Amino acid sequence: MHSQQSGRRRFLKSGAALAGWAVGAVRSVSGQAPAGSEPPAALAGSEASSRDYGVRSGFETSGRLTHIQAWVANVGPPVAPALRTPLQDSVGIITPAPLHYVVDHGSPTPGIDPRQHSLLIHGLVDRPLLFTLDELKRLPAVSRIHFLACAGNSYLPLEQRQNAKTVQETHGWTSCSEWTGVPLSLLLQEVGVQKGGTWIQAEGAEIRKLASSIPMAKALDDVLVAYGQNGEAIRPEQGYPLRLIVPGFEGIRNVKWLRRIKVVDRPYMMKYEGTIYTNLRPDGTARWFQLELETNSVITSPSGEQRLPGPGFHEITGLAWSGGGAIRRVEVSTDGGRTWKDAQLQAPVLAKAHTRFRFPWNWDGKEAVLQSRSTNEWGEVQPTKAALERMWGVTPDYWLTTTNRIQHFNAIQPWKVTSDGRVHNVIWET
């Protein structure tokens, strides 16, 4: 096996394709048979038998549980785990369904029989209607690639905040899927919204019957009553068999296990709408119904707790997203924010979807701070933490002492690479 063949000549390459970039670890060989030429073992046991519905390699261990969850379980009260996507392992823009983030507000995932499930649309409507799954699936549908993100993503409770080391722990409450379903606007036209019907309440079927308020203008815009995710049925954790997809709005608005939509005349302060999903300011006032998510981005590789094998070329890559439409620009700084250069946005760049950016970097082996900064199609620029401090009227110490829940925290994320190649989260040190 070549991994033991340490004597092979290594060389630095400066060919046409990577002009100016050092490829540090590519080995030259002289035409002999490749390493690993012995036939690999066949898949064993459950892998070989999973022909009907395939499984991943047993060598792959990327998962949603993080050291923070273990840490909270050890020191805090038992909590229903809020599972984070392992963004450090992500490639492309699609999140595999088994790795999609989960925030369930304490309700166990319901095991809904789709034949027993229906969606009621009622309230200020001319014709209340009840739709079964089969009825919904006959109607005109649409598929769109959209991200979801928890409004509390990247801002954890105080005791967890400073233990967030990886990008999974800092930003793992965002994922991106291809959602398929019926436009809510079509269903609302079918029931006939009455004058004065300016908001909707959407309610799930889980034990706590979590409900969210959404303005009618948004409901008639791009909201989907979705039954499909990444080409198959929505997963139970994501709302099987029906989920409201409210593109660009806070994750909690995307009601899972959707069973009821009521057309109403105003927001009715559903559970959490007046409490933890508000944004409490230092002066004691709070911002309510801040529904749309800001422009955001994070470098996923290299990121916290990863280790660069050595100097030379490394592609910096990450994800950007905005509730306000498409990402227009992502800039990357490798010198702690002194200079910024445009990253390449990978096509297709879709509205309210994760956008993958890539940036070539030749690491000289010295300490470096890597950051990304996104701009959305409306020209909104992702702020630094210092800019957020100015906006909030707080000192840097604020973040280290407040126990307030902070929603919509979209500060630029700095990763420090030390000379040993290790990568560290330094956002709370600046």
Place this chain on the structure above:
Amino acid sequence: MHSQQSGRRRFLKSGAALAGWAVGAVRSVSGQAPAGSEPPAALAGSEASSRDYGVRSGFETSGRLTHIQAWVANVGPPVAPALRTPLQDSVGIITPAPLHYVVDHGSPTPGIDPRQHSLLIHGLVDRPLLFTLDELKRLPAVSRIHFLACAGNSYLPLEQRQNAKTVQETHGWTSCSEWTGVPLSLLLQEVGVQKGGTWIQAEGAEIRKLASSIPMAKALDDVLVAYGQNGEAIRPEQGYPLRLIVPGFEGIRNVKWLRRIKVVDRPYMMKYEGTIYTNLRPDGTARWFQLELETNSVITSPSGEQRLPGPGFHEITGLAWSGGGAIRRVEVSTDGGRTWKDAQLQAPVLAKAHTRFRFPWNWDGKEAVLQSRSTNEWGEVQPTKAALERMWGVTPDYWLTTTNRIQHFNAIQPWKVTSDGRVHNVIWET
């Protein structure tokens, strides 16, 4: 449960949104609590414990094994199953990795340890190089959504052909994923292709070491050395940990378990290149190296063996794809081919990717034949079976008697809906 409440008033709806379309089965209700208001049972057992890497609902049974595979196992010699994607259940354009089609030419899926795997590039090059997975992942990468399709898709051996009832059985050897990897052009620039290096041979690590020949012009165009599929590592059945993705070319060119690329001066007639992956004509001549796949499409719903619950509105939907670039147009006929109307193409429409089309249809309850016809960006139009007969110089009987393997069969697929709502494959009856 509402499914037992048969006394509810049903009504036909002709509102603004579905103007002119009858919604046959939507129930009107009078504002009472929705059916299914009892708390659903929590997920049990393995589903509840799969927090790290999620699982689908136990109510979902869509799978890759078909009645043809059972039929072949019962009457024919034992064969390695060539698994088909259940297109009848597909939504959107992404195929979930566990449902991606598999054609493995008899080799068991190797269980490769990625730490022991490498890619050798040698032959007519200045600097043969050996890349580990970690080395490849440091290099500039790209993600693209591309379909794969077996060249033999929709044309089975004679005894299976007439038993192909569902769209999974007729067209299930095509799937679509977001692939992530390093452009092969970059690696070829690194090794330095010598004068006369006009083809490559790509070889897999499975027991049979299947290899394929690809022209250098294609290798330098859009080919990827891919390690990612739909946001995670490529699945073992799809080539874990490395697969050559050759967009738009026959599936077999997309070499799985990729371990070696040799730059050569001509195609060397690798296994199958001179035999079953040729296209034998009635006059005994065969077409070789017909690498690029034609423009194609199929209606996935309604499709064979499905049953419409009754007259009224049904959305007709399906997939179109072309190895020659993007799909520009899909037309649908609901009257056996007498008239054709444009279907709506769902954005994004991507080159060499599945394109979802949708077409509104109000079924009057009478017998109907549904067909789709695609046109690609070069203006190539999907042919009828009759047009293929003219091109091949054969009579309609030819298809029912030949035991030839037919590759690149992209005829328009007709589905007959009988007055009882059942849907039948009638391509061999026309």
